[in-house]
Every structure is written in C-alpha cells, then in structure tokens.
Amino acid sequence: MRELKKKDKMIVYKKSKRTLSLSTFWFICFATLLFISCQEKQTLPDPLEAGWKGEAVCQVLVENDKLRTLKCTFAPGVGHEKHYHAPHFGYTLTGSVFRITDDKGTREVNVKTGTYFSKDTETWHEVVNIGDSTAVFLIMEPK
Numbered sequence: 001m002r003e004l005k006k007k008d009k010m011i012v013y014k015k016s017k018r019t020l021s022l023s024t025f026w027f028i029c030f031a032t033l034l035f036i037s038c039q040e041k042q043t044l045p046d047p048l049e050a051g052w053k054g055e056a057v058c059q060v061l062v063e064n065d066k067l068r069t070l071k072c073t074f075a076p077g078v079g080h081e082k083h084y085h086a087p088h089f090g091y092t093l094t095g096s097v098f099r100i101t102d103d104k105g106t107r108e109v110n111v112k113t114g115t116y117f118s119k120d121t122e123t124w125h126e127v128v129n130i131g132d133s134t135a136v137f138l139i140m141e142p143k
Helices: 002-045
Strands: 060-061 067-074 079-085 088-094 096-102 105-111 114-118 125-127 136-143
Touching: 067 079
Parallel strands: none
Antiparallel strands: 060 067, 067 136, 079 125, 088 114, 088 136, 096 105, 096 125
16 A cells, blocks of 8 residues: 555656646746747837837827827838837828738738727837828827
8 A cells, every 4th residue: 555655646746746847837938928028118119219211200299197199190101110009099090001010910901091999908010101192190098
C-alpha cells in the first residue's frame, strides 16, 4: 500500500508540476503581450501628434478636462501615419475612399459622409485617402 501511495503522490506531484509549468507559460505569454501592447502605445503617436510626411492633419477644436475633439482633414493622396487611438467616437463630415491598415490587415473602405464609428478599446491604424475628394472627420476622445 505504501508503494501505491508513493506512486499516487508521484503522479500528483507530476501533475501539479505540469500545471505549474503550464501556468508559468501562460503567465509569461500574458506578460509579454501586455509589455508589447504597452510598448506599442508608447512608441506610436496619438492622432494629433501623427501627421503625414511631416505635416499635421488634425487640429484641436475643443480640449478640456473631460473631452478632446479633433478635426482631421485628408486631401486626396494624404493619409495619417501609423498611430494609436484611445477609446473614441468619430463622425465623418465629408467622406472619401481610404486604404486602411490595422491589426486586421489592409483593406479599401468607402467612408461615406454622415457615418460614425466608435471604439471602446485602444486601437492603432494608418490610413491613406485614395479617393478623389477631401475627407474631414471629427474625433471625440473622452479623458
């Protein structure tokens, strides 16, 4: 019977060791992803800081302790270099066709006048106006 108990203990020990290793693995994965996402935010500019070929594309319309509202204008051929967004709401004053690159890949999107969008998590993207009309957006960021 002792031998059986030793074997049982050994099996339990091996299982707990395996679980610990798996737990450690997942912890390391989570910590690495968290570190990378923090690094991404720290190295990418926000929408106001990002521009296009050294030129600003957004201006502050309103900023206070609760809200920042940006107006971003993109002539044909003008884009917005890779940047991050805090949670925000956006409204399209004047639309156009854009090439958008983000964590989902690259795609072309016809952004119509009067459409709106929102994100409740931090995101990143870069865009280029590939249409033939100037596009204008309002971006509202709660603080």
